[in-house]
Amino acid sequence: MTEREIMEYDVIIVGAGPAGLSCAIRLKQLKPDLMVAVIEKGAEVGAHILSGAVIEPAPLDRLLPGWRENPPSVCIPVEKDELWLLRQKGRIRLPTPPQQNNHDNFIVSLGSMCAWMAEKAEALEVDIFPGYAASEIRFTDDGAVGGVIIGDMGVDIGGNEKDTYMQGIEIHAPMTILSEGCRGHLSKQLIRKFELDKDCDPQTYGIGMKELWKVQPGKSKPGLVQHTTGWPLDSKTYGGSFIYHLDKDRIAIGFVTGLDYQDPEFMPFEAFQQMKHHPMVHELLEGGEILSSGARAIAEGGYQSLPKTEMPGALLIGDAAGMLNVPKVKGTHQAMLCGMLAAEHINDTASSKGFDAKLRDSEIVKELYKVRNIRPAFYKGFWRGFIRAAIETVTMGKMPTTLSIHADDSTLKKRDGYTPPDRKWVDRDLPPRDRLASVYFAATEHDEDQPVHLQILEPDICTTRCVEEYDNPCTRFCPANVYEMIEDGGMRLQINSGNCVHCKTCDIKDPYQIINWVTPEGACGPNYQNM
């Protein structure tokens, strides 16, 4: 192998999401001559971004004053909030918890907002490289993070160089910012290497699935924000839906399930589709068409699960660290503020040292602290969680106890002696028919002739212990039908990696932790539009 080509920057940011782009913009505002690059594995900025999303505008006001005159292409002021508890047929209106009061907030497409932010960053001469995957961390001789290595391109499925082979370059920088979003594959390695999580609880996650619909004229009420809880989930499974009414007869609809669910037979994708068949939702979508769809894991552990966010030469920001505020169902404002704080810290100190303390002392972590007990309160079922959440909300998190967070990969019940709840799921008539039909709307694309980016560390387990103990839950928790058990002279696991939408659920939920998600060739993966 020849020496890799090298590019040098002052700051290299991995991931062009709200955290990374806010950090880049703030850095250049503070120090225009700083050399800042952003690496993004999506074919373009926004292609891998999937979020509700209702956002709080305060960080935008601070970062880009005057943005309201020239807002992102999807940006609708919230007019009304509704929270519904669904039963299979009926529904009960619940009072909107104060955290979910969205007065003054906006419904956006986070994907198109990121593309819009990228333009602002480029105008400040940030170099943004979409279509390139940071595949490895580059370490300096003294063991600090010193940049990233871009993945090689043009490698075949057996690992051999094709005619188009192009060696990835090294990007050297004294400061690397990991803003990969939830369960970033480089962040995961660094958390392990520097033991960043040794003093915190494990992270807990949710899987969010979303579809953008064009509905029949007049059905969408621009600015209406609806959330539901209850059906089709049993009371032991945490989750709910969002229905955001956009302009141009568009509806953003999504469903989030806690990945700490216990039923090995549970399929989050099916739960989402069932929710769409509740009379209230079905009526809204009937006669419409899907424009785009996809899925992404989110970090739900909050305060207790927050790892140390600094290490020599690098910082973890945004959802790569886990900044989401669960009761608010929002993380974008937190991610942006975190990115800006990181930029200010780098500008002040030119070092990663001291960032973690600054972050924990900031409004960002204080916000997480206030709501820290709400998510784990639901471990004991919906109603006990609901009551505890109400108490925590009224007391603004000042109760002395802090509930601990559990790891998602250990919550599945073994089949032996476990009876899954009777979910009474209904026949469906709304698209998509199944997960493959759904992947079609994610426009996901991977060159098939490349190394499989979903590595199974111990393949024997899949066909032995896992079949017995959990009935191969990967074939159900994956929203893109990547994993299939195939019968050809014995069972084997087939990985349809081309379907992958980069949601990271498999890396999280696999009970044996033998699925390792690594980044495929740059520009592969979903091509979300306005998600």
Added chain:
Amino acid sequence: MKILVGIKRVVDYNVRVRVLSDGSGVDTDGVKMSVNPFDEIALEEALRIRDAGNAEEVIVVSAGGDECQQQLRTGLAMGADRAIQIQVSEGLQPLSTARAFLKIIEREDPGLVILGKQAIDDDNNQTAQMLSALWDRPQATSASKLELSGTSATVTREVDAGLETIEIDLPAVISVDLRLNEPRFVKLPDIMKAKRKPLDVASLEELGVAVEGNLEIGHFAPPPQREKGIMVEDAAQLVEELKNRGLI
């Protein structure tokens, strides 16, 4: 020798194209745009010819609004030496594009013009042929192999009956097919270098080309939805069902 390569900004091939509900066009809101894949192949071939020492300069040309500069920069990052944007406010039809390209040819005097055989948005497959006629030079379309020798080129063409090999004199217009080559990946440092390469802008007025609309677009419509099928038990039932529907 200079090589001129045409580049068109089109909706990316991965995008699921949707027809606007009023039938006036396709929805491009938030849609990924890219270099027409056939044009990438054309550029790759031009770069290989130059890198083999058979040409001195590769110039990428695109007719479009300022947003097409993005695709020209991609061409420069792949390795083209400079770029020309023919500035137009609305989409040109093939004949106008060919006329505008002819003006660039008159300015630059290339030894070879390589174009994609068609753009994946309108699938016209017309510009190369029209340009060849306007320029009054030979054409070789749908090329899957290209060999240069002095003042002529041997081109293997993909035709309905199979492959056809022809020899043409240069200068000439060649349009390329899918199997000609596999375009290279862009190296990251080359994206930075591309930002500093020259990109000239020429308006249609400067070139003295009048926009003509010889074709009128009625409306756009998506293909009809497939109706749900039925499962048949055996061949006899299949035949009966087909008969019932008047299909056989």
